[in-house]
Amino acid sequence: MKSLHRLLTAVGTASAVLATAGFAFADPIPETTIWGLPRDASAEGHRVDWLIKTTNGFVILLFVVMCVWMALAVVKHNKDHKADYDHGDSKHHIAIAMGVSAVIFFVVDGNLWFNSTIDVNSTFWNHQAVEKDPNAVRIEINAHQWAWDARYAGPDGKFNTKDDVVTLNDVRVPVGSPVLLQLAATDVIHSFYLPNFRIKQDAAPGMVNRMWFKAKDTGEFDIGCTQHCGVHHYKMKAKLTVLEPSAYKAWLEEMSAQKAQAYDEKDRGANWGWEWKQPHDNIDSRGGAAVSEADHDHGDKVAAQNRGAQ
Amino acid sequence: MSDRVMTKADIEAAEHLQHAHVEPKDFISRYIFSIDHKYIGKQFLWAGLLFLLFGGLLAMLIRWQWAFPAQPVPVVGKSLFPQSGGAITPPAYNTLFTMHGLIMVFFAITPLMIGAFGNYTIPLLIGARDMAFPKLNMYSFWTFALSQCLVIASFFVELGSAAAGWTTYPPLSTNVGTPGNGQSLVVLALFVTGVASIMGAVNYITTVIRFRAPGMTWFRMPATVWGLWLTSILNLLFVPVLGSAGILLLFDRHFGTQFFVTGAAGGIGDPILFQHLFWIFGHPEVYILILPVWGFLIDFMSFFARKPAYWYKGSVYAMIAVSVLSAVVYGHHMFVSGMSPLLGQAFMLLTLVISVPAEILFLNWLHTMWKGSIRLTVPMLFALGTVFVFGLGGLTGIYLGTISTDLYLHDTMWVVGHFHLTMASAAFLGSFGALYFWFPKMYGRMTNETLGKVHFWFSVIGVTAVFCGQLLAGYNGQQRRLYDPFQYTYIQHLRDLNKYTSYFAFALGLGQLSFVVNFFYSIFAGKKADKNPWDVGTLEWTECESPPVYHNFDKVPIVLRGPHEYNNPDVLAKTGRDWVGQSEQLPGEEHGLDAIAAE
Ligand code: HEM
Ligand SMILES: [Cu+2]
Ligand SMILES: [Cu+2]
Numbered sequence: 054m055k056s057l058h059r060l061l062t063a064v065g066t067a068s069a070v071l072a073t074a075g076f077a078f079a080d081p082i083p084e085t086t087i088w089g090l091p092r093d094a095s096a097e098g099h100r101v102d103w104l105i106k107t108t109n110g111f112v113i114l115l116f117v118v119m120c121v122w123m124a125l126a127v128v129k130h131n132k133d134h135k136a137d138y139d140h141g142d143s144k145h146h147i148a149i150a151m152g153v154s155a156v157i158f159f160v161v162d163g164n165l166w167f168n169s170t171i172d173v174n175s176t177f178w179n180h181q182a183v184e185k186d187p188n189a190v191r192i193e194i195n196a197h198q199w200a201w202d203a204r205y206a207g208p209d210g211k212f213n214t215k216d217d218v219v220t221l222n223d224v225r226v227p228v229g230s231p232v233l234l235q236l237a238a239t240d241v242i243h244s245f246y247l248p249n250f251r252i253k254q255d256a257a258p259g260m261v262n263r264m265w266f267k268a269k270d271t272g273e274f275d276i277g278c279t280q281h282c283g284v285h286h287y288k289m290k291a292k293l294t295v296l297e298p299s300a301y302k303a304w305l306e307e308m309s310a311q312k313a314q315a316y317d318e319k320d321r322g323a324n325w326g327w328e329w330k331q332p333h334d335n336i337d338s339r340g341g342a343a344v345s346e347a348d349h350d351h352g353d354k355v356a357a358q359n360r361g362a363q
Numbered sequence: 364m365s366d367r368v369m370t371k372a373d374i375e376a377a378e379h380l381q382h383a384h385v386e387p388k389d390f391i392s393r394y395i396f397s398i399d400h401k402y403i404g405k406q407f408l409w410a411g412l413l414f415l416l417f418g419g420l421l422a423m424l425i426r427w428q429w430a431f432p433a434q435p436v437p438v439v440g441k442s443l444f445p446q447s448g449g450a451i452t453p454p455a456y457n458t459l460f461t462m463h464g465l466i467m468v469f470f471a472i473t474p475l476m477i478g479a480f481g482n483y484t485i486p487l488l489i490g491a492r493d494m495a496f497p498k499l500n501m502y503s504f505w506t507f508a509l510s511q512c513l514v515i516a517s518f519f520v521e522l523g524s525a526a527a528g529w530t531t532y533p534p535l536s537t538n539v540g541t542p543g544n545g546q547s548l549v550v551l552a553l554f555v556t557g558v559a560s561i562m563g564a565v566n567y568i569t570t571v572i573r574f575r576a577p578g579m580t581w582f583r584m585p586a587t588v589w590g591l592w593l594t595s596i597l598n599l600l601f602v603p604v605l606g607s608a609g610i611l612l613l614f615d616r617h618f619g620t621q622f623f624v625t626g627a628a629g630g631i632g633d634p635i636l637f638q639h640l641f642w643i644f645g646h647p648e649v650y651i652l653i654l655p656v657w658g659f660l661i662d663f664m665s666f667f668a669r670k671p672a673y674w675y676k677g678s679v680y681a682m683i684a685v686s687v688l689s690a691v692v693y694g695h696h697m698f699v700s701g702m703s704p705l706l707g708q709a710f711m712l713l714t715l716v717i718s719v720p721a722e723i724l725f726l727n728w729l730h731t732m733w734k735g736s737i738r739l740t741v742p743m744l745f746a747l748g749t750v751f752v753f754g755l756g757g758l759t760g761i762y763l764g765t766i767s768t769d770l771y772l773h774d775t776m777w778v779v780g781h782f783h784l785t786m787a788s789a790a791f792l793g794s795f796g797a798l799y800f801w802f803p804k805m806y807g808r809m810t811n812e813t814l815g816k817v818h819f820w821f822s823v824i825g826v827t828a829v830f831c832g833q834l835l836a837g838y839n840g841q842q843r844r845l846y847d848p849f850q851y852t853y854i855q856h857l858r859d860l861n862k863y864t865s866y867f868a869f870a871l872g873l874g875q876l877s878f879v880v881n882f883f884y885s886i887f888a889g890k891k892a893d894k895n896p897w898d899v900g901t902l903e904w905t906e907c908e909s910p911p912v913y914h915n916f917d918k919v920p921i922v923l924r925g926p927h928e929y930n931n932p933d934v935l936a937k938t939g940r941d942w943v944g945q946s947e948q949l950p951g952e953e954h955g956l957d958a959i960a961a962e
Contacts, residue, residue, distance in 0.1 A: 083855045084839070085867070086543055091772075091840050091853045100769050105762060108465040112758040119725065119754050123747060126732040127739070130668070136736035136930040136941070141673035143434045150674060150730075152724035162715040162761060169767040170708060177767060178704045197627075241535040242634060244699060244774060248840035248853050251771040255700045258534060258626025279774040279842045281528045283484045283540050284453045287846040 082272065094274060094295065094344065095250035096229075096267040102251065102318045104165065111161045177252065180233065181332045183265045188230040195325050196236065196256040198282060199289040204326045207309040212325035215316045218308040222291035224276060225309035227301035228268050235330055236262045244280035253279055261330050268295040369577040370922050377577050383914035391552065396505070398481045398497035399913060403504050404521030408798075410504075416875075421463035423428065423872050426829075428456055430865035432847045437611055450860075456846045457526035458545075462514075467787065468648070469556050470511055475794045476655045477598070478507065481567055481591045483801060487903035488585050490920045490946070492555035492578025495569040495584040499562050507559035513552035517545040525549035530641055530845065533623035533634045537615050542606060547616050550609045555813040557606040560598050562817035567595040576902070576946075582676060583945065585901050585926040589679050590658020593686045594651050597750070600690070601647040608640035611897050635700060642693035649786045650689040653753075655944040656793030657682055657724060660746050663796065664728050666899045667743035668735025669941050673727045673926040681720035681727075688717050700770050707766055725750070729953065736930070740897070741815035745796030747822035749789050755827070756784030759834060774844075777837025780830045788826040795822065795878070801885030803896050804903055807887030807910045814881035821874020825867055832864030898942050905944030920946040 090102055141150075143235055144294075175178075183189050193204040195326035203224045207216030226232045236245055236256035246253035249267060279288035291351050297302065317323070384488070387393050397403060423444075427436055428451045435441070440449025451459065456557055474623070482500065485613070494500045517524040522543025527536035531550065533718045534540060571592045575584070614620040623637045652839075667671040672678065684946030694702060694710030728750055759781040762768045772778065795818070802810050837843075841854045848861065850852055895904040924944050928934060934943040937950055 082852075084853055085856060087835060087839060087856060087860050090838065101767055104765070104773070105768050108762060108768070112761075116754060118757055119729065120751070122729050123732065123750065126668075127737055127747070128734050130733065131737050131739075136670040136733070136738050137734040138671065138930045138932055139673070139734070140504050140671045140675065140927075141730055142676060146674060146730075146925055147677065150677060150726050153726060154719050157722055159717075162718050165711060165765040165768070168767045169711065172767040173704065173708065177770060178707075217490050236491055236742065241540050241626075242532055246774075246842065248771075253699050253770060253773060257701065259633065260635070260701060265886060277842055278530075281457070281535065281844045283535060284457065285846065286457075287453065287848070287850055307681060313553065325729055342388070 055219050065087050089253075091248050093251065093270055094270045095170075095247075096269045096274065097176050097253070098249075098251040100176065104168050104172070108161070111164070115120065115157065115161070141177045174245060177330065180265060182261045183233055186231050186334050190226055190230050190232045190266075191329060192224065192226075192232060192234050193326050193329075194224075194236045194256060195239060196278070196282075196289075197239035198241065199278075199285040201245070201276060201278075201289070202325065203289040205305060205308075206329070208306075209314065212329050213324065215318075216309050216312060217326060218305060218312050219323060220308075223294070224278075224291060225294045225296055225301060226268060226306055227298040228295050229298070231265055231267045233265045234263065235327075236264065236336060237327070239325070241282050242280050242283045243278045243289065244331065246277040246279040247274065249274045255280060261327065263330075264349060271295045272277070372522070372760060373577045374919070377919045381574060381919060383492055384497070386948065396501055398493070398501045400486050400494045400497065400500060400630060401805070401911065401915075404449075404479050406504050406880075407474045407482060407507070408805075410508060411471050411474035414511065415475065418463050418466035419872060419875070421459050421466065423869065424451060424459050425456070425463060425867040426868040427451070428459075430862045432849065436724070437759050442791055451846075453846045454523070454526060457528075458524050459845055461528050462549070462577035462843050463516075465525065465553070466514065468529065468652070469553060470514060472652055472787075472790045472794065473556075476652060476790060477563060477591065477594060478504070479657060480709055480794070480797050480801070481563065481595070482660075482667050483805060484587055484903065485567055485570055485591055486574065487907060487915060488588050488901055489571060489574060489579050489806050490906070490916065490922060491570060492901050492914045492916060493573035494566050495573055496566050499566050499859065503559045503562035503755075506562065506780030507556055510552045510556035510559060513548050513555060517548035520544045520548065520740055530645070532610070532639075532641070533612060533615065533632075533637050534626060536612060536746075537624050537628070539624065545606075547613060548823075550612055550616075551577050554606050554609045555615075557602045558607070560602050564595040564598040564602070568599065569653075569784065574921050576916075576920050578946070580922075582679065585658070585923045586661035586672065586675070586678065586682075587658040588657070588837075589682060590655040593682055595655040597647045597651050597654070597686055597689065601644045601651075604640055605644035605648075608644070609639055612637065630840070638697055638700060638767035639693075642696045645688075645696065647689045648687075649782070652786050652790045654682060654686065655732065656753075656789050659729055659793055659797050659800075660749060660925065661669065661724075661731075662901075663742055663746040664731040664802065665929060666897060667738045667740055667746070668732045669738070669929040670731055670735040670927075671925075671929060671931075673730035674723075675727075675925070675927060677723055677725045681723040685717060685721070688713065688720070689915050692764075694716065695764050695769070699773050711764060711766050715761065718757075718761065719762075724940065725754065725757075740799075741810070741812060741819060741885040742796045742800035742842060742897075744819045745792050745814065745822075746800065748819065749792040749796060750825070752784050752788040752826055752830075753791060756781055756786075756789060762783065770842070772837060772840060775837035776833045776841045776843055777882070779843045780834030780837055782833075783830040783833065788830060791826065792822060800897070801903075802885065803892035804907070805913070806886050807892055807908075809892050809896060810885040810889060811881050814877050814884075818877040818881065819927060821871060821877065825871025825874060828867035829864055829871060832860060832867065835862055836864070889958060898940075900924075900928055900942050900944045900947070902945055922946050923948065923952065 075353040093102055093363050191206060195202040203220045205214050205219055208215055236254055238258045242257045244253050244255045244257055250266045252266055254262050256262060272295055274293040276291035278284050278286060281363040408464055433450050435449030444451060444455055504706055522545060524545040527541050611622040615622050621630035621632040623634050624632045659680050661672050692710060692714040695714045696708060698707050798811055798814055836857055839857055841848050841857055892909040894909055902920055906916055924945055926945055928943050930941045
């Protein structure tokens, strides 16, 4: 009975969403060239792309210099050339070697270090600032073999309550707002990866990790798992849908209305959420009692499924 | 020891310390439980080559799967994967890449690089008659052989061999994710092979400290010895960390402890702790595999450019610096594990600092070649190829040492391309270069040069194409360890790239046949080697026949100069040769034995 009810709810929700949102995207757009990074759909991904591309420039230059140097030596200083007798250990020689290494280090590695430090502190790992943003969207993600559960707080703004919206392999966010994720896992370690947003973060059992991103384009994008997590690791794929804010709002409202009806307090497996961790909370701290118990239940099921799968 | 002239006392002390062992006559102590470092070196060589073949075949299967996902493997498929009609299944695939990685690192490259060349060369290169602890050396090999047996056995138990990735992260590597006994056997094999490595390391370290011939000062040692010695120190310090992680994991798997278990299965352990232990070992491990290669490169560049090694001390200091730094950078493997941002940034800075000694090494290799008189022998070709791939590998690593770029590239094929160019290709080409170089000494015969060159071109083009293909796939975002990468939309366009990469891999694999033919042909029917076919000055070539007698040196040699004296004008004037032996007495040169004769 319960499952029939859930199925009906799901079908109902799906059609309602399609109707209200008025959106029907094709699947994510395939990339066209193998010579580039995938499409950048995030507001901050350009930082990574810029750093990768400038470093490409340096790296290609250094590599070409090395190859030309070797090739010239092999061609010009071959067995017909008389070798110099030079141990290369005069002060002058050492100074040149140290100087060249220092220049390469300060320019190439310095550039990486300097920009990465700024990007990480100002942006990628700066969750505190995003927490303060009134537009921030919060989502809890629970990874398990081999799917991604997502949980939205619903109208009451509190996680792990009756009106939470819970989806499977389906994460929807509004364009232009920062999206904060808190990630946990039920069974083994997974890693939440958004190639088009240049970011990933592990989801491990026993801890809650954070990441955030902001979409600059609407559309559909792949969510992948980048941590080997067992037999069907390669299938652990989900969809990220970036919607216009109004469409997102409509979807969420519709979903939570449906969800409130379908809520079943006793179905602990479905109630895996935790109280949102504040920035000062230790990320290693476990979820509340709810999460561990729920995890337990859910985990037994997953373990049983695993056994079946093997 | 200093550069002073040796006295009679020095020489007597050396002779006393290193009394010559009598060659045993019975079959068992000669050919099975041999305590002769040269023979043990060959045992490691065979064991390593066999597993290199094994690991290589597994790699071919992985590449098959990516070129032709889920299609039956030709020829061997039906017998390997009978249930699926010859196609690789997802669980089988996980075992393939896991065991490929573990076999290559621990059971192929380690025995080749450290077991074979370490054993064979260290005593000969420093003028010793054997290792400091010959019996321990024998135990080390047989312990290692036991670990290889465990690996083979793991394939025959229910649910097959290990499948949790070479990194063996829990909880996946606990009963939660890999319940079969194959996983346990492999973790046990790692522990046992670690014991063998530690025995070898103690031996090498002691031998180098205690058994250098009179006059063989630290900076007169060939760079090969430096590389192997530093590697041994890293092994001694860090292999025990892997061992402890492995033991705790086995406890979790079999005795109900919960060091690493948590989550749905219950348990209060910490899976991240395992990652720390693994990488505290794991990062030094990549230098363990590469330091001997650096040593070979420094020596070979000088030998075959007929020029002294450029700023030799600088290269040695650079190797020491890398060895020290290797202990404090491991966190770059855990940037996305949820580590503290402050810690992450410290690891980033320390990682980038490694570029400095690496640059010094590269500059010294290049300067050594420059204005030389380069002989493109097969070992030199392999050395040049190694510098080439290691250059690519090193440069692609800086993206991964930097946090923000690693957020994108972490655990993609970029990582796989990068570490194959550094650790795999450089170690692979470096080992073959070393094998072609020392083969005449080991087997008393020359290898065939044409076949050697064929082998070189197949190998260098092969590894470059394959691993650049993997880099490119990673640049496009393709994750590693995917049974079927094409589940994802954003890598649909990489089908051809993956296919062509696989074709190059198959060509690389087939090209190795040129080595197999050359190796067997040359052992039995190669041209007889002279004492010193390469005209170099290190002790194994100037003081030993090819192959050397059982006790290496009738008289412990007295070393008078460094290993890289090529085109020395003084030597040219006195002998007409562009090289001079490390222990060769030139006319008018003072020598310890003169002093003794005078007494
Ligand atoms: C000789 C040709 C080789 C080829 C064609 C090759 C190819 C591959 C491929 C296709 C993978 C799978 C990556 C994945 O599943 O995402 C892989 C993984 C790996 N390889 Fe190789 N490889 C070769 C040699 C080596 C060598 C010599 C070493 C060691 C020094 C090595 C070490 C590894 C490791 C550590 C992994 C990672 C396994 C894991 O993800 O758990 N490989 N290789
Ligand atoms: Cu996963
Ligand atoms: Cu590392």
